[in-house]
Amino acid sequence: MPDATKSATRPNMERATELTLPNLATITEIRDLATNIKLIQVQLDDLDVRKKFTYTPGQFVEISVFGVGESPFGLASSSDRGSKIDFAVSRVGTVTDALFRLDVGDQIGMRGPLGNGFPMEEFKGKNILVLGGGIGGAPLRPIIQTIFDNREDYGTVTILWAARSPDLLVFTEEYDEWCAQPDVEMYLTVDNAPEGWEHEEGLITALIEKINPSPKNTITVTCGPPIMIKFTMMTLEKLGFQPKQNWVTLEAKMKCGIGKCGRCNLGEVYICTDGPVFCFENVQGFLESFV
Amino acid sequence: MKVLTQKKLNAWLANLLQTTVVAAPVEAQGKLVYRKIDEVSQIVLDFERTDMSPKTWLFPMTEPILFIEQGVETKLKEPPKPEPIVLFGVRPCDARSLLAFDALFLDKAPEDPQYARHRESTTLVGLSCPQMWESCFCTAVGGAPNSTDGLDILLTQIEEGYAVEVLTEKGKKISANLVFEEKKTSLPDPKLIQGLPSLSKTDEWMALFNDLYWEQLSNSCLSCRACSFVCPTCRCFDVRDELTAIKPGLKKFERLRAWDTCTASGYRRIAGGHNPRDSQKKRLRNRFFCKFMFYPDDFGPLGCVGCGRCIDVCPAGIDILEVIANVEKMTEREKVGG
Numbered sequence: 001m002p003d004a005t006k007s008a009t010r011p012n013m014e015r016a017t018e019l020t021l022p023n024l025a026t027i028t029e030i031r032d033l034a035t036n037i038k039l040i041q042v043q044l045d046d047l048d049v050r051k052k053f054t055y056t057p058g059q060f061v062e063i064s065v066f067g068v069g070e071s072p073f074g075l076a077s078s079s080d081r082g083s084k085i086d087f088a089v090s091r092v093g094t095v096t097d098a099l100f101r102l103d104v105g106d107q108i109g110m111r112g113p114l115g116n117g118f119p120m121e122e123f124k125g126k127n128i129l130v131l132g133g134g135i136g137g138a139p140l141r142p143i144i145q146t147i148f149d150n151r152e153d154y155g156t157v158t159i160l161w162a163a164r165s166p167d168l169l170v171f172t173e174e175y176d177e178w179c180a181q182p183d184v185e186m187y188l189t190v191d192n193a194p195e196g197w198e199h200e201e202g203l204i205t206a207l208i209e210k211i212n213p214s215p216k217n218t219i220t221v222t223c224g225p226p227i228m229i230k231f232t233m234m235t236l237e238k239l240g241f242q243p244k245q246n247w248v249t250l251e252a253k254m255k256c257g258i259g260k261c262g263r264c265n266l267g268e269v270y271i272c273t274d275g276p277v278f279c280f281e282n283v284q285g286f287l288e289s290f291v
Numbered sequence: 292m293k294v295l296t297q298k299k300l301n302a303w304l305a306n307l308l309q310t311t312v313v314a315a316p317v318e319a320q321g322k323l324v325y326r327k328i329d330e331v332s333q334i335v336l337d338f339e340r341t342d343m344s345p346k347t348w349l350f351p352m353t354e355p356i357l358f359i360e361q362g363v364e365t366k367l368k369e370p371p372k373p374e375p376i377v378l379f380g381v382r383p384c385d386a387r388s389l390l391a392f393d394a395l396f397l398d399k400a401p402e403d404p405q406y407a408r409h410r411e412s413t414t415l416v417g418l419s420c421p422q423m424w425e426s427c428f429c430t431a432v433g434g435a436p437n438s439t440d441g442l443d444i445l446l447t448q449i450e451e452g453y454a455v456e457v458l459t460e461k462g463k464k465i466s467a468n469l470v471f472e473e474k475k476t477s478l479p480d481p482k483l484i485q486g487l488p489s490l491s492k493t494d495e496w497m498a499l500f501n502d503l504y505w506e507q508l509s510n511s512c513l514s515c516r517a518c519s520f521v522c523p524t525c526r527c528f529d530v531r532d533e534l535t536a537i538k539p540g541l542k543k544f545e546r547l548r549a550w551d552t553c554t555a556s557g558y559r560r561i562a563g564g565h566n567p568r569d570s571q572k573k574r575l576r577n578r579f580f581c582k583f584m585f586y587p588d589d590f591g592p593l594g595c596v597g598c599g600r601c602i603d604v605c606p607a608g609i610d611i612l613e614v615i616a617n618v619e620k621m622t623e624r625e626k627v628g629g
Contacts, residue, residue, distance in 0.1 A: 019401045021357070024365055066359045067544045069532050071562075092562050107365050226565050251561050255530045260396060260403050262527035262553060265577075266567065267500075268585040287500050288577070290567055 019258055022064045022109025023049050027102055028084055035167040036091045037135055039076065040099060041084050042108060055079045056117025057142035058249055058277040062257045063087065063099070064109030071095040072254045074139030074223075074276070075113065078146050085110075088138035088170065114257040115276045118221060118247060120146055126219050127155035131232055133162045133204060133224020137170045139249055139276075140223050148181050156183040158213060162204035162224070164191045187211060204228060205235040215240040223249045226291045233280055246280035250290050266290055292478070293471035296452035303469055304331045307377055311465075314348055315379040316341050325378065334380065339424040340598060344385045344523035345378050349409040350392065350550075356405045357546035359532070372408045377465060379416045384429045384596040386417050386441035388523035393441075394590040395526065405548070414461045417442035422482035426599030428612050431490055434596055436481035447478050454478055488616035490593075495622045496584040504617060505576040511607040512554075512575050518601035518609070519552035524582070524594045527551045527558070553577050579614055 029041035044050040055075055064070045071093070077086035089099045102108070120143070128147060132140045147154045159178065163169045169188060179186050189200035189207045200207050204224075220241060222232050229248050236246055252264030252271045259273035267287030269275070283290060295303070307313055308331070315334040317326045322342040328334060360366040389410075396406035420427075420436035429435060439445050443462035446453040451474065457466055519525040529551040536543035551558065554575060559568040568574050586594030595611065602610050 020404050021369065022367060024367075064532075066361055066365060067532050067534060067542060070530060070546075090562070092564075096562075109365075109367070225563055226561075226567065252559070253561055255528065256403075258401055258403075259399060260526075260528075261530070261551075262581075263551075263558065265581075265585065267580070268588045270589070287497060287580075288567070288573075291565075 018049070018052075019111060019114065022062070022070070022111045023053075025085070025108055025110045027104050027106050027108065030102070030104060033088055033138075033170045034135075034163070034172075037168070037170060038089050038091075038100060039086055039138075040089055040102075041077075041086050042110065043084050044110065045107070050083050053079075053083075053085075053113070055113035057120060057146055058115070058117035058139060059113040060115050060139075060257070060276060061085075061087065061110050061112035062114065062254070063095070064111070065095055065098040065102070066107075066109060068098040069095045070109070070111070070255070072114070072252075072257055072272075074249065074251075076138040076141050078142040078149065080149055081145060086141075088135055090135045111257065114254075115272055116274070118143055118249075118277050123219055124153045125155065126217055127214075128157050129213050129218055129220040130157065130159045131162075131204060131208070131220060131222040131224070132160070132170075133222075133228040133232075134164065134168055135170060136222075136224035136228070137161055138223075140221060141171060143221055144178060148178070151181065155217065156185070157181070158211070159184070159186040160189070160204055160207055160211070161186070162189045162191075162207070162228070166190050166194065166197060203231070205231050208232065208235045208239065212239060215242070215245060218245060220246045221248075222246065226250075230291045243281040243284055244279060248278055248280055248283060249276045250278060250283075251276065292474050292476050293455040293457070294449070294451055294453065294474045294476070295446075295455055295469070295471060298452075299469075300446075300453055301331045303466075304334070304379065306468065307465065312374055312376040313379055314345070314376060325380075336380065336418070339420075340382060340384075340427075340600065342600075343521060344388060344598065344600070345381050345415075346385070346388060346392070346523050348376065348378055349389060349413060350406060350526060353547050353549040354405070355545040356530070356548045359544040359546060360541065361544070362541040369404060370408070373412045375412050375414070377414045377416060380418045381415050381442065382420060382598070383417055383436060383438040383440065383442065383445070384427075384434050384598045385523050386415055387429075387434050387438060387592075387596045388441075388598075389415070390441045391524045391586065391590070391592040391594060391596070392526060394592050395586075399590060414443045414465050415441065416462075416465075417445040419445060419447040419478075420481055421448060421479065423484045424599070426602040426612075427484065427597060428487050428599060428615075429597035430483055431487040431612070431615060432593050432595050432597040436483070437478065449476060449479060451476075488612065488619045490583065490615055491618045491622045493584040493588050495625075496580060496618060498625060499618060499621055500576070500580065502621060504621065506572045508609065508614065509571040509575040512571050512609060513607050514554060514556060514571060514574075515606060516552045516554050517604040517606070518578070518611075519554055520550070521600040521604050523596060523598055523600070524586075525550075525552060527553050553581065575609075579611070582611075583615075583618075 024045040025042040073087040193201035254272040255261040264271040325345040358368040396403040445456045560566040582594035
């Protein structure tokens with residue numbers, strides 16, 4: 001059996017009730033990230049819970065809209081930036097549709113943090129290539145924030161952001177701030193460029209090949225649709241990246257998030273508890289394909 | 292050997308009924324299921340296997356796992372601990388299925404609070420099978436018609452009535468008032484089915500994951516999900532909220548957990564619509580691999596206890612024992628070929 005948990009950070013799972021019972025949280029801010037994608041910021045109501053609720057980039061939560069249901073969302077902010085917690089919502093189902101109707105001040109439930117996270121310690125001293133597709137950029141934002149908050153600990157940062165069209169690129173208003181950081185390069189690409197588009201056109205794989213990043217002392221982090229992850233990994237390998245240099249975060253519609261409901265397994269690997277962050281070297285060894 | 296006559300057993304059960312909930316095999320709409328009984332006479336004792344396993348008492352088809360009240364404040368309440376229950380007449384295979392549940396719901400952190408509440412409240416009184424029935428294969432998956440695994444008390448039918456094995460503290464507690472006759476008698480050997488295939492090891496299953504066999508096998512599957520429905524070890528579930536009361540300024544909801552199954556076409560679909568298990572072949576394969584490779588690798592016990600219910604209910608004739616036999620054959624073939 002492949003060791004799915006290689007090096008990924010494993011927070012403790014002892015606090016059973018906090019993982020199985022939703023904590024109440026209040027929406028503090030809602031903003032449009034892209035067409036049909038919102039960023040929702042919440043703060044946990046209970047002060048003790050708030051203090052204890054720390055998380056690693058890559059971890060996720062189960063969000064409840066009471067009366068509608070619960071769905072998993074990747075955390076989109078760094079735990080070190082305070083007690084306000086961000087997650088991105090794309091309107092694709094009943095829970096996300098209900099989240100779209102909520103306002104600042106409304107209460108939701110939040111269970112977590114769940115899953116592992118990116119091994120930020122292991123990334124120290126390395127150049128980081130961040131590859132985000134569509135709303136897949138959201139769970140990568142905490143990595144970007146963590147690197148910028150500890151800038152000397154990491155090498156160069158290259159961010160490649162892709163989407164089907166410009167209106168689907170997320171966190172556009174933060175690009176200037178990100179690019180103002182030392183040793184940061186950022187590239188944007190869309191599948192279909194409208195007239196006047198000043199950035200790249202085409203798939204993220206074409207952009208990677210064009211930039212031709214050096215694999216030397218570099219790790220990559222990728223989040224996006226399964227098909228994007230598949231071809232991105234192939235392109236990186238072509239450019240000389242070893243699968244052990246590439247980290248991905250996978251998604252599934254976990255009902256429980258704690259390895260019980262059986263909804264997210266890939267063979268004997270559970271995305272919710274063994275992941276969602278995996279080293280691609282391990283993903284290659286999975287019996288069942290994620291694509 | 293502790294022995295109880297039928298009469299004494301009935302008196303004991305009648306006595307238990309005074310103080311605790313007892314569920315036992317009863318006939319309901321032509322099916323044999325575990326239901327709460329009011330009188331001892333309702334119990335069906337002469338049966339092979341029940342149509343539904345007693346898992347319905349520890350992992351009900353649908354049950355609330357959270358009560359939600361939304362008014363000025365939002366209040367969340369976990370379900371109370373269920374009242375103590377004695378599950379009577381549990382077949383040894385079904386008792387073993389609870390050990391598979393324990394490994395997942397209790398031993399693998401974090402514990403599932405709702406299952407834990409049920410488990411703690413339940414005492415299991417088993418009834419040995421005098422023989423393996425048609426479609427039974429408990430011995431091929433580590434069980435036996437007279438296995439004590441997972442039970443608190445095991446009863447075995449003998450000429451004088453029942454031989455009683457009190458196995459746990461819980462068992463002792465409910466049998467404390469019983470006065471047994473001590474007899475020098477040995478337990479009868481159950482009649483076994485010989486020549487069952489032997490179960491291949493998990494790595495042998497792994498080697499066959501991409502075999503064409505799964506495609507062929509799934510061609511006849513109708514996706515009716517009956518196999519999962521009657522399975523004592525299937526535990527995939529769905530969670531959804533339901534409105535239960537509405538008053539001015541106050542809404543009440545229940546968060547319900549309900550059985551679901553990996554053989555359902557959309558079960559593994561993700562938010563963007565992508566489905567990594569998009570064919571019948573992949574779904575049926577997952578069902579068998581879960582039972583014989585993933586579950587034991589991840590949690591310890593096998594995900595099958597050999598009750599044979601899925602064989603009986605499958606309208607397409609898909610036979611899990613045949614699958615085990617074919618995997619054994621293919622494994623042999625690989626070994627010879629390799």
